[in-house]
Each structure stands twice: as C-alpha cells, then as structure tokens.
Amino acid sequence: MKLEPKNLENMIKASLNLIENDLVITNCKVINVFTGEILPADVYIYDGFISHVEYECVGDLTAVKEVYDGNGKFLSPGFIDAHVHIESSLLTPGNYAEAVVPLGTTTVITDPHEIANVFGKQGVKYMIEASAELPMRQLIDLPSCVPSVSELEHSGASFYYDDIEEMLQWDRVIGIAEVMDYEGVINSESRIHDILAVAKKHQVYMQGHAPQVSGRELSAYLCAGPSTCHESRSAGEALEKYRNGMKVDIRDSNSNANVMRIVPGMNKLKYRDNLCFCTDDRKCNVLLKDGHMNGVIRDAISAGMDPVDAIRCATYNIAKEIKLEKLGAIAPGYVADMVLIDDLINIKPLVVFFDGRLVSENGKLTEPICLKDFELEKVNSINIRKMSASDFQLKVDKHQFSDVSLNLIEYESYESSVTHCVSEAFKVKDGYVLLDTKKDTMYAAVINRYSLETKSIAVIRRFGISEGAIASSVSHDSHNVTVVYDNADNAVIAVNSLIEYGGGMVAVKDGAVICSLDLPVAGLMSTLKAKEVAPLVTKMAEANRLLGNHYLENPISRITILSLIVSPDIKLSDMGMVDIKTKKIIPVFS
C-alpha cells in the first residue's frame, strides 16, 4: 500500500507553481504535527496531495483553480481511527462513511473480522469493494484469528497462511489485525505462528491484542512480532506495554472508555509518539451521540492532554504505527486529508477535505454517497433450520430424576463481562433442568448458523435480563446465534424470528416479539443509514431494559460477547462451555 500522486512530474510542477494547483486553503492555522507548532499558512493541493505549505503566506495565488478561505480557523490533518470493526457500527461501509466523515474522520484501519467469520474471504472482499470510491479511506487489516480460537467453536470460515497471503495482495490491505490468540502466540502454536510468518514475510503491519498480558508473557508476545495493543484498561497496564516498546492504542469503544483511565498516566511521560487512539467498536447511535475520533480527541483533552498531542495521537502517530508514509500530516507530498476546526477544546469539524476535495461542510457531506448493489448483501447468512421448544430445553441424562449439579457461567457483576464457572445444584423436572428465579439465572444457547447443527445450552447468572428472551446473530467472534431466555417457548420465538429476518437482534416478552433490529447483511449490518439505525438501537436497548437489564448504558452489547471465547474466564460457544485459560470444553453437568 503506497500513497502516491498519479503523475509525479505534474505533482512536482504543481509544487513549483509551474502548473495550476487544484486548490489552496488560505488564511488558516496549520496544526504542525512534526514540530507541535500552530502556524498561519496557505496549503496548496494538487491531484489529492499537498503540493506546498506556504508558511510565509506570500504565495502567488494566481495559478490556482480554487481558493478556500479558512477564515482563520485551525487546519488539522484528517482524523484516523487506529483500529475499528466497521461491522460493529451496524452500518455498511458506505453508510459508515456518511456517519463519520462529517466528524472529521478521513481514514480508518478497519478489521473485517466479524464478516470474515461469517463469509470468509468473500466477506473481506465485500468490505473492500463496498468501501471503494468513498469520501474516506478505509484501510483493511486482515483478521488474523478466524476463528478466534480454533477447535473450540465453529465459525463460517477459517483463515490460514495461504488465505492471508492471497488477501495481502488485495486493494488497501495494510497488514494483519489484532493477533488476539496471545496464548497461541506465546505457546508457539502453528496456526497463529504461520499467520505471523506470512505477515513478516511481506513486512506488513502486525497489530497486537494483549489484554492484561504482562511481565515475561508480554515480552514473549513482543518477541513474536505484534507491536501494538489496544486492550489496556488502566494506566498501569498501558505504561508497562509502552515501556516495553509496544505502541499503545487507547480505545474509547461503546463500553470501554479507556482514554479517561489511561491518558492522565501517560501525560507524565516525556515522549508520547507511540500513543494512538482507536474506537474498536462503536455503534452508530454512539457515533451520532458522542462522535468518532473527534470525540476521542475531545475526551483526551478533557483528561488533561495537550490538544496538539491529542490530535497527533489520532493522526500522525497512527500513520507511523501502520507504516504508511505520506499520511497524517499537513506537509508537501502528504495526502490532502484535512479538517478545519475552530476550537481546540471541543473538537467540532467544520469542513472536511479528503484526497484534496471538500467532502463535508457543517456536519453534512457535500455530495451523497452513491451506494452500489452487492450480491453479498442479499445472501441469507442464517443457515439454521426452524427451531422447536425441545431445541432449547436443557436435558439431563435419562437416569437422573432429582437434583443435578451444573457448571454455570456466572458474571462477576452486571457491568463486567468477566465470568467465572460456578458449580451448583438445580432441580430437574420431566428430564429437564429447571431455572430457579431466585438464583438470578437464565438459560443461554449458542446455535451454529453455518448449517452445522451444533448447539450448546448452559445456565448463566447475573446476565442482566430476568424474563423473556433476546437473540442475536451479532455474537462475537464466530457470530453464531446466541439466545438468552427464561423458557424454551420464548427462545423459539426469538430464534425463529431472527431466522425469518435473516439476522439481527430480537427481544421477546410473554411469547411475543417486542422489538427487532434487522441486520440482514451477514447478520451483522443494516442497509439503513446511521440516523435510521440509531433509533432502532435505542429501542432495542429499551427492550433489554424492559426485560430487566437496567445495569448498562449499552445493554444490547451484553449478549454479543457471551460467546466471545477469548474473553475471561468462561464463555459459551456452539460446542459448549469454554474455559478460556485451559482452552478446554467444560461439561455442563459437573
């Protein structure tokens, strides 16, 4: 991946003012990420690149096609998101662009990990094709762990050395994304080491993912190659990584507002050039409410970071992290991605330039995005036969008639996603395990949606809802269908509705669907625009609250990580209850 002008000879001539430049932005204060200065300048643009920055402001403007008066505002490099899953916005790439470009985002490093687990390489290809010709740059980091952990779940695809090598040749692919199988990395397991090897062979960016990895394990992980991490949740964790040469991408996602936790600790350091920002997962309603990178920058500033430092963490530092030259700064030869802002505290983009073109003004795109038709958007990805009540009953062995001892999945709290395994006695009736409502338990099932007929049922505690059922085909990382329910009848309604809609989220109460959020694209994304999807998300959140989850600001995310088998300690896959540390299936009956 290189960023180069189409015609270098003409570019040079434009620099020299020997041919007409396309645009000059005059009368602005350039945020210089090299020096940290803020300086009055005129910025000349040709063929999508900056041809010259006139700090003396004595330039002859006669040979310029268009003049844009910056009105004395600040001109920042366009904002970059160091790591995001666009699917998590619930929007397709085009609709995502419509949402984030007016917020000043001109580049994202997106990991199509979700759709890759559903549609494999075709899913990745779709994300590339659907992001061509947008008024922003969506760079692709290839999912390195599809499935997240092999042999403990079934997803729609598996990526190996050859797959990664093939995809590395595709448009806008810059590297491999979040190497989350850190156990595999430090235990030298072959699948993940093969994928590290192909990344090294092609000398591409190798993004890390090492939550709570520390001490000698962190050293081992770093020796293996991945050099970044967006998983730090405290200043202490971030500082250890930073000291050890890891690039720290501070994440402000839906539910992890790490900027406020980490920035104050990092502010004491002499150097912050290996510090970046990312959002990882931000639903469209959060984007509309809190912003995108502009929001992260704003948070960092309110956490005490110097504004130019914060802008650097969301621009130039990221470009260096991903090893992409000529991105993330306002200087000759750099791509002309820039944002005009009038306030260095509350970062509100007034005007956005992408590739040298004015693409957004006053919060709106200057031209609508032309959405193309893609066959894959119409493919039904929920390959599950119609369910019946017996599919959701937790059967005991035929010899057991009285109490039975169960391994149940217990959340640490209603807010935390950390779970533990607890063994407890449950009553049996007619050969089925009965829930005890006093124990704050619900059933949960994960159903393979890739025609495999695999399915697992478990009991969970402190999930949040206390009645009805919710089902989701957004179900990290394999995106099977997860359903949490009080009884089999509600589960049937929830899952069968979800099959009918072709994916999404469904909430059921008293035997009736009370809310649905259709996500027909891979069971992950809507085809609607952000402003249309956002109210549906809000409604689904309300439905969750109606069923008893009053604990979280974003309650709908809770079900989507019940099956995330890289998240401590016990989660549920279509193959059963998984102990994350031992990488073993735990029997439901203890």
Next chain:
Amino acid sequence: MKLEPKNLENMIKASLNLIENDLVITNCKVINVFTGEILPADVYIYDGFISHVEYECVGDLTAVKEVYDGNGKFLSPGFIDAHVHIESSLLTPGNYAEAVVPLGTTTVITDPHEIANVFGKQGVKYMIEASAELPMRQLIDLPSCVPSVSELEHSGASFYYDDIEEMLQWDRVIGIAEVMDYEGVINSESRIHDILAVAKKHQVYMQGHAPQVSGRELSAYLCAGPSTCHESRSAGEALEKYRNGMKVDIRDSNSNANVMRIVPGMNKLKYRDNLCFCTDDRKCNVLLKDGHMNGVIRDAISAGMDPVDAIRCATYNIAKEIKLEKLGAIAPGYVADMVLIDDLINIKPLVVFFDGRLVSENGKLTEPICLKDFELEKVNSINIRKMSASDFQLKVDKHQFSDVSLNLIEYESYESSVTHCVSEAFKVKDGYVLLDTKKDTMYAAVINRYSLETKSIAVIRRFGISEGAIASSVSHDSHNVTVVYDNADNAVIAVNSLIEYGGGMVAVKDGAVICSLDLPVAGLMSTLKAKEVAPLVTKMAEANRLLGNHYLENPISRITILSLIVSPDIKLSDMGMVDIKTKKIIPVFS
C-alpha cells in the same frame, strides 16, 4: 532487511524463562527511549536479542548462562550513525569497526558512494563483504548518484535502475543514499527519477540531500520522495525542513559542526522525534580525537539538549528513519546492542554489547577483528599513464601571444568551499599561461584515473597553499586525481608519485615529495589501523601548512572537494570547469 532471531520458538521460551538465557545485565539504569525514563532494570539476552527487561528486578537469575553486573551504570541502546561514508575515515570497514565500536557505535548506515565511483558494483560488494562478521552492524545505503551529475565528469562507474535493483537484493542493503542531484529531482530528469522509482517499487528507505533547498523547491523535492536531509547548516534551514515533514539528520563531520548551530533552535520545539545525528565524513584522526556518535551526543548535550533526547537522536529516531524495526531501543525483541555509560554529560562508553555479546570494554575490543584478504584491496585503481611537464601546462591558442583573459575559480574565503567564477587577464609566455603570485593563484588539474585520458586545467584563487603541489586521489565524487600546483614540474612529481603509490595524497615542495599518505584501497582507504593512519593524516596536514595553508583545522580536506560538482558555484572535473547551477562546462579562456 529484517532483524529476527534465528529460532523464534526458542526466543519465546527464553522470554518466558523456560530455557536458559545467554546473558543478563543486572544492576543497571536503562535509558528508555520510548518513555524518556531512566529506570533500574535487569536486561535478559538470548540469541543476540533482548528477551526480557525486568523493571521490577525480581527476576530469577538461575536460568542464565552469564551474569554481567552493570554496577549501577546507565545502559543506553547502542549508538547509530544515520549517514556516513566509511571511506572518508580512510579506513577499511574492519579497521573502521575497530575504531568506532569502543566509542559505543554498534550500527552505521554507510553509503559506499566513494568506492562505488571508483569500482562500481564491485566496490559496493567489497564494502558488504568486508563488513561481514564484524562486532558492529554496517548497513548499506546504495549510492544514488554515481556519478554525482552525469555528463559533466567521468567516474569509474554509472548506476542505473537495473544496477540499483540488483544491489537492493544484497546483504544488509536498506535503501538508497543521499539523493544529491536535487536539481535533477525537481526537474524530473530521467536518470535520478528512475532511481527514485526503483526505491519506491521496493519500498526502501530513500535518503535525501538538499543543501539550502527551500520554499517551493523543497516542497517539490519532498513530493518526489526523499524524506531526510543531513545538509542543514543553520537552525533556520533545519527548521524549515523539519516543519515540512523532513527528517533532519544533524551532521557533525570533519568540517561541519552543525550540532552547535542547529540544536539550540530545535530545542524549542515540542517534538524532536524526527531529529537524528550523523557524521557523514569523519577522518580517523578526528574519530580518535573527538569520538564518533558519543562525541556528537556530547556536543548536543553541551548545546543544551537533554541527554535522553540526545541519545534518542542517535539511536531510536534513526532506526525509525531507516524503517528498521527492532533496532535502537532496549526492549523485548530488539537486537541486544547496548552501551554502558557512567555519565550522562560526557558520554564515554565503558562497555559495548553488540548482538548480545560483550565486544568492547574500557575503550578496547575484547577480541581482535580478524581481517580477511580481499582481491579488490590489491587492485590498482589509478589508471593514469606516467605524466610529463607538458601535461600540466595551461596552453593558449597558438594565435595568442600576449595577455589572455581567463575564467578562474575563486574561493569565497580560505575557509569556505564556495567558489565563484571570475574573469581576469593573465600573461602568456611561450604559449602558456603564467601565474601571477601576487594574485594568490595556483594551477589546478583534474586527471581522469579510469584510463580515459581526459584532463582539465584551470587557475584557482584563494585555495590555501601558495607553493609546491599537492595531489589526491580522494577527490569527490568521481575520485579522479586532483592536483593543485605552482608549476608543472612539481605537479609531475606529485602525480607520478601518487600513480606509483597506487593512490592517496602527496605533497611536493621544491621538486621533492615532503609527505605522502598511501591509500591503496581504491585510492581512498589505507589498510592500516586508525592509530597508524591518524599520525599520517596529521603529517599531511602539516605538509599542507608548510605549503601555505594555515587557514583550516583540516587543510587536507580542501583538495578533496575542488572537484565536487554538486558544491556551489564553480568546480573542476576531468571535463573542465563546471557551473553547478547551469550544469554547463565553462570555457577556461573567456
């Protein structure tokens, strides 16, 4: 070029302390170039790489082969020179290593530009082979301009696209060196643009060279690709480049002590991560007297730079500039190049570790360097027929008998290398131009030493010496033989002696050789050690003074750049007097 452990699985095990580490350096204060902190730590090493840095210092040392007690000293990453011509030390690569490793230098980015002009690709290959298995890392930046400016001089070789592409595959080659033909770059001349294109194709480091290039010309140069410059001579020049995204390599060479000029200006900036240090040209006597990168760091500190900042400019920043990961820092996965120092003001390396081995202690290598025999070291590179007096007489046209008007090369001062063209009348006798001693003039000739029989003679003023002759086969950049003389007889003795010695420098007074410095390897390098060559350099400097050059600390460098046809304004090649700006030959007779 990648820096990777031979066996990653074992490396990981060493990190985890599951197998024995080779070495641990305990009880030292690590200079952390990521954070700017100085922290007590134990540093574990395996297979040449750092496997773990134990900041808590609670490590179990039992599984370590060797323990080195750092005695509470500072441990810095090994020093790196961002740009050097090893030939300019007058030493071969092995003897160079012997001189600089004890000074803390573990890596240099060397541009074998000089020998390439003499021996072409074979010269580059020699520098690579002669630097294998040394106790330091000599990384090769391929000379991009051989010859410096085509069609205005004859050197021993010419490099084109295919040559560069072939050499990019060779060991330890990291990019292309100082793109000095900036006029060619901004005028889109095909030879240099071809070479930029091959560097871009292979995505290698592209080192710039843009003395006094400013404004729109600087922008054009940056758009073309080169992203660094070591030619800034003032803080103002450096700052303009730095603001425009250029990486500034501050040079402290034999004669250009830019650190003191530039550092105070750069110290005011918020960010200095694009600032590096280099020496470019440092003769062995200067290395022994003033040090190498340790001396540059020391100068930067005395110019007001914070010591950790200064160390960063000579370590980590350079590794990033050349796009080489895992170099220039003390962290897991990084090569174990380190220097123990006990004082952060006067940087004197006590112990040097290279590739995880202790290679120098108290200013001496722990093991002598085993110098191999190379055929090329014995090849006579001075292909000039024996000269006679008539070769050095400046003949006039046969029709001219009285005064003649000459274009002469006049130095701005005795210290500056900048020259101008001045037209003046000279007397003619017997068909030859006579010097007028009152006018402080000398003859100068440049004789092709690659069997071409091309030769030019001119009159120069304010060169420095006022009698006798000095000749040199170190004669940038084509390294033809340059001789400056008062009369043809002295020139004959100087040049014929130099032919006899197979290259080097010769000083002649009153018809006799008063000093010679043999440089038999390509006419550029001695086969002796630094401590043997240094006194010879001192003697040659004294001989220059004896002939009248009292003006310069390093008078012997003066003759070596009289033929440098990228240095303003007028210089002399084997083809004639060259106007640097117009790239035209100027007639001697005006």
